[in-house]
Amino acid sequence: MLLHNITLQDFGAYRGTQSLDLTIHPGKPVVLVGGLNGCGKTTLLDAIQLVLYGPRARCSGRGNRSYETFLRESINREADPKGGAAITLEFSITVEGEERLYKLIRSWSMSGKTLHEYVIVKVDGKFQKAISEGWADHVEDLLPLEIGSLFFFDGEKVESLADPDRASAVIRSAVYSLLGVNTAEQLSTDLLALERRTKLTEADQEALGQIRELEEQIKAIEQEVDHAKDRAAKLRSDVDRAKRKLEDAEHAFERDGGVLYNRRAELEQRHTEVAKQLEATEEALISLAAGALPLQLVADQISGLRKQAIIEEEANTAAQVLDVLISRDQRLMDQFGQVLGERERQLLSEHLKTDRRDREIAMHAERILNLSPEGMAQLTAIDSVIELEQRRAEELLEQAGEQASALEDLERQLAGVPEADLIASRLEERDNARDALRRAEAELEKAVEGYETSKNRRVGLNQRLERAHDERVQSLVREEEIRRITDHCKRQRAVMGKFKDLLLHRRIAKLEVAVLESFGQLMRKNGLVKNLSIDTERFQLTLIGADGDPLDSGRLSAGERQLLAVSLLWGLARVAGNRLPSVIDTPLGRLDSRHREHLVDRYFPNASRQVLLLSTDEEIDEHLFERLEPSITRTYTLSHDDTTFTTSVEPGYWWTAGAAHVA
Structure with a gap:
């Protein structure tokens, strides 16, 4: 497994989006991240564990808080809780011989007081819904928590492992999980479970008892089915009788005027509405009679007025054009006199004179009305107005007739509605018949539901009885096979037990050599520890001094005990093949300069294929940085702003600041 990139978004002290490229070059396994105390080194280690394991992550900053409280308080204080925080980890791992690139995103945000967490997994760039939903189980196949915790450690974990008595639990967990002993143990457990399941099938007497019990149950359920069927048939007859009673009650109710009685309120409301409509129609007719409609009575007089108005209008027109006509007639005679014959000229002259004479007569007609142009227009339009009013009056009269007819019909129906005391008994009979039908x-x-349930139970019991008989027959046939399987399980468990013991001793032997070699490379006092052993029962680590006797761990200094813990983790990683990245936080506390140099020269470059080292400026100082630099691919510095209490990731280490250190 190799880490490629980690991105923090508003997580802890990391404000905004902060990303670290963790890829390494061949022969340069170290990615060095520097930061003063409180700048976020441990938060970075927590982020890797949190994104992988969620609520099961062993984050140093969680304490006794609940997981939801921890997530809520991990959102950067300057960030909007609704936007939340997120951690993205990109890594590659070999699965069934093929390298797969994973992109794991764990995000969470607040909605009111409710926290929502999301996990998204992409494999080779494609979203994997099933893996995302079941990531908690999937990560155990890739990197079990118990194994991962051995490769993600800080100074406090090293301190806890520095005591050989406390280290036994870690050794046992590592040997069983990391070195494969638990596989043999699980196989032995599975064989025992198979043996026990096989023995259960030998309980032939129990199978016979089950068959007899099922037969008794079927006999009882048969009686129950018959009883339910008879009851359903009786109730169907009751329902039919109730329906007939209801039909009789409804017929009597209708015969005695019940339908009209039920519609009484509707008829009364309709009567009120039609009466109002008729009243409105009559008011409209009265309003119409107050307008131009009565002029229809003096239609002849209006016709005479119109003729007189036309005569006066023509007299006015003749008076206006008479002088013009004399000049016009003279021009016409002058123009056409030469081309016309004598007869034609005389006819034209007579015609023009007659026209002027008629106009003179019209001009002297008696003027009685003297209408203005507006008055003339109104007199001309009065016929149209009267015609419209006449049509409207006809429509209203027809509408009033229909409404009066409807009103009379409603009054007849209301007159036929029986009184309440006359219909009350019929109404009660009908309602009682309806209630009786509903109950039936x-x-x-x-x-019917009880009958169907009983039938289904009978079917189920018959099926169980049939299976029990089949199993009884099969058990007789398989008896010899069962004995053979049981014998094989016992023999294989014995073999597996021996295999587990041999595997355990072999793994412990390799681990003893690897831890001793690691301790020897890191120790300044080469002659202090000659050998060490690990008990296969209690997994107790015992140091052997130069004299061949057990060495009391109290003789070791605090720094030497810390080196012993580092050697234990290093040895485990070496025996496991260094297939996982190591994340080491503040590793050099309580160590003198020589021991620090040994760690820098011998451990960090060889701790794993990939080493993410988190250090202060006093741990990996300028001197140690020069010694470690040949093994470094990348360096970063965590810069903390004391005014906003936020951390940002800057390229380079303290002595390479200003430019990214990428070897």
Whole structure:
């Protein structure tokens, strides 16, 4: 497994989006991240564990808080809780011989007081819904938590492992999980479970008892089915009788005027509405009679007025054009006199004179009305107005007739409605018949459901009885096979137990050599520890001094005990093949200069294929940085702003600041 990139978004002290490229070059396994105390080194280690394991992550900053509280308080204080925080980890891992690139995103945000967490997984760039939903189980196949915790450690974990008595639990977990001993143990457990399941099938007497019990149950359920069927048939007859009673009650109710009685309120409301409509129509007719409609009575007089108005209008027109006509007639005679014959000229002259004479007569007509142009226009339009009013009046009269007819019909229907005391008994009979029918139908429905349930139970019991008989027959056939399987399981468990013991001793032996070699490379006092052993029962680590006797761990200094813990982790990684990245936080506390140099020269470059080293400026100082630099691919510095309490990731280390250190 190799880490490629980690991106923090508003997580802890990391404000905004902060990203670290963790890819390494061949022969340069170290990515060095520097930061003063409180700048976020441990937060970075927590982020890797949190994005992988969620609520099971062993984050140093969580304490006794609940997982939801921890997530809520991990959102950067300057960020909007609705936007939340997110951690993205990109890594590659070999699965069934093929390298797969994973992109894991764990995000969470607040909606009111409710926290929502999301996990998104992409494999080779494609979203994987099933893996995302079941990531908690999937990550155990890739990197079990118990194994991962051995490769993600800080100074405090090293301190806890520095005591050989406390280290036994870690050794046992590592040997079983990381070195494969648990596989043999699990196989032995599975064989025992198979043996026990096989023995259970030998309980032939129990199978016979089950068959007899099922037969008794079937006999009882047969009686129950018959009883339910009879009850349902009886209730169907009750329902039919209730329906007939209801039909009789409804017929009597209708015969005695019940339908009209039920419609009484509707008829009364309709009567009120039609009466109002008729009243409105009559008011409209009265309003119409107050307008131009009565002029229809003096139509002849209006016709005479119109003729007189036309005569006066023509007299006015003649008076205006008479002088013009004399000049016009003279021009016409002058123009056409030469081309016309004598007869034609005389006819034209007579015609023009007659026209002027008629106009002179019209001009002297008596003027009685003297209408203005507006008055003349109104007199001309009065026929149209009267015609419109006449049509509207006809429509209203027809509408009033229809409404009066409807009103009379409603009054006849209301007159036929029986009084309440006359219909009350019929109404009560009908309502009682309806209630009786509803009760009978409900009882029938319940009885039918009980009948169907009993039949289904009978089918289920018959099927179980049939399977029990089949299993009884099969058990007789398989009896010899069962004995053979049981014998094989016992023999294989014995073999597996021996294999587990041999595997355990072999793994412990390799681990003893690897831890001793690691401790020897890191120790300044080469002659202090000659050998070490690990008990296969209690997994107790015992140091052997130069004299061949067990060495009391109390003789070791705090720094030497810390080196022993580092050697234990290093040895585990070496025996496991260094296939996982190591993330080491503040590793050099309590160590003198020589021991620090040994760690820098011998451990960090060889701790794993990939080493993410988190250090202060006093741990990996300028001197140690020069010694470690040949093994470094990238360096970063965590810059903390004390005014906003936020951390940002800057390229380079303290002595390479200003430019990214990429070897």
